Structures are given as structure tokens and as C-alpha cells.
Amino acid sequence: MHWMAESAVSSREQRTRDTERALRRRARELTAERGLTGFTVEELCAEVGVSRRTFFNYFAGKENAVLGVSMRTDVSEAEAAFVTGDGDLLDALAALMIARWESVDMDISEARLVGAAVERSPELHRTFFAHIAEAQRADRALIAGRQGWPDDDERAAVAVDLVGSLMRPCVDRFFAHDGTVPFADIFRDRLAVARSLLDPAC
Numbered sequence: 001m002h003w004m005a006e007s008a009v010s011s012r013e014q015r016t017r018d019t020e021r022a023l024r025r026r027a028r029e030l031t032a033e034r035g036l037t038g039f040t041v042e043e044l045c046a047e048v049g050v051s052r053r054t055f056f057n058y059f060a061g062k063e064n065a066v067l068g069v070s071m072r073t074d075v076s077e078a079e080a081a082f083v084t085g086d087g088d089l090l091d092a093l094a095a096l097m098i099a100r101w102e103s104v105d106m107d108i109s110e111a112r113l114v115g116a117a118v119e120r121s122p123e124l125h126r127t128f129f130a131h132i133a134e135a136q137r138a139d140r141a142l143i144a145g146r147q148g149w150p151d152d153d154e155r156a157a158v159a160v161d162l163v164g165s166l167m168r169p170c171v172d173r174f175f176a177h178d179g180t181v182p183f184a185d186i187f188r189d190r191l192a193v194a195r196s197l198l199d200p201a202c
Contacts, residue, residue, distance in 0.1 A: 020058050020070055021105065022048045025113065027065035032116035036062060036123065063127040066117050068110075073103050083146045093143070093163045094191050098184045101171075108175050136160050166190050 026048050030039045041062060045055050058072055059065040078099035085092050106114075118124045143149070143156040170187045 016072070017105070019048075019050060019054070020072060023050070023055060023058055024065055024068055024070075025110065027059075027062060028110070028113035028117045031062075031066050031124075032113060032120050034120075036066070036117075036121040063124060066114065066121075066124060067128055067131070068104055068106060068114070069131055075100050075103055079142060083142055085146070089143070089147065089159060090163060090191065090195070092146070093139070093159060094166075094187055096139075096142075097163060097167060098187055101167075101183055101187075108178055111175050132164075136164060139164075162194065163191070166194065 023044065027044055030044060030047075039062075041055055042052055044062070044065075045052050055065075058070055060069070060071060064070070075096075078096055082092050082096045118128075139160045140156040141151060143159055144151050144153055147153075147156070149156055166187060170183065170190055173186050174181065174183045
């Protein structure tokens, strides 16, 4: 019975992932073809075969579907581990960034679709950068909580800026290798290079 329960949960979770992936991919395809304003949520749902209510269980809007900002993404365990952990701050922050990337579920074909969608609808840049700014504010608060610093401590902001600046080039390199090199390895290697520049004694 225990095995059957686990199997049922696993099947439900797989269906959930498949639905989210289908909505995300079709939203990107439609945006690349018609632009973000060229289709409605209802049209997207009809093509994927789900209800409007189901769509909003996954995404707050079309922009989020295209960018892959899902309401079901949960990295709370990784964030809790970060706040309660000890050890090197930058290593811990890198581990959190890696956990978030691994939760995105994006391969090279999806990345190309996102690029095509953003090229067709440049206004998506605003949504993307708004999400980045919100994430950075949240990360500064997480760091302050972990380190016991004031909320406005400049060190938290610098840590976010430093580690966050590595994300884009690491993503580019990950896709340049067609995803064959683990993202975690790429990120940690680049962080090591950054450390060596900031502190030659490392």
C-alpha cells in the first residue's frame, strides 16, 4: 500500500510538471509567433487542453508563463537551509543560486524559445528585470537574517551583486555546452575565479 501511495503521488507530480511545461512552452511559441498581445490566456489554455483556472494555478499571467516564473516553484527548503546554515557566505549563496536554477527546468530548446519570445516582445525585459530586482531584495534580507546583520547592511547588497553577476555568464556557458556540463560545476568554477581576483591569496 505504501508503494502504491508513493506511485500515485509520483504520477500526480509528473502530470503537474507536464502541464506546467506544456503551458510554458506553448506560451513561448505563441509569443514568438504573434507577440505577447497576440493571444489570450483562454486561447493558450484551449491549445494546451486545460482550463483558465488551471493556468492561474501555475502562472500569474502570460508574461510569467513565457519567462518560466511559476507559482508552483518552491525553493523554501533551500532558502531555509541557507538562513540556518553556517560556513562561507558566498559558497552558501552560490548553492542557493544553483538550487534555484535547477528548479527552473529549462533545456536548450526552451532557452531558444524564450530568446525568440523576448525578441518578438521586448516588453518582457521589464517583467524579467522586475523579477530580478524583487529576488535581489529578498536575497539581501535572507543574508541579513543568516549573518545577523541589519536589513540595510551594505555587505548583504555587495554579496548579492557579486554572486548574482555570475549567473548570466554561467547560464550562457551552460547552454554553449548544450547542457552537458553541470551548471553547479560551471557556477562554482566561476566563483573560484572571482575569489582569486578579489583575494590573490585564495
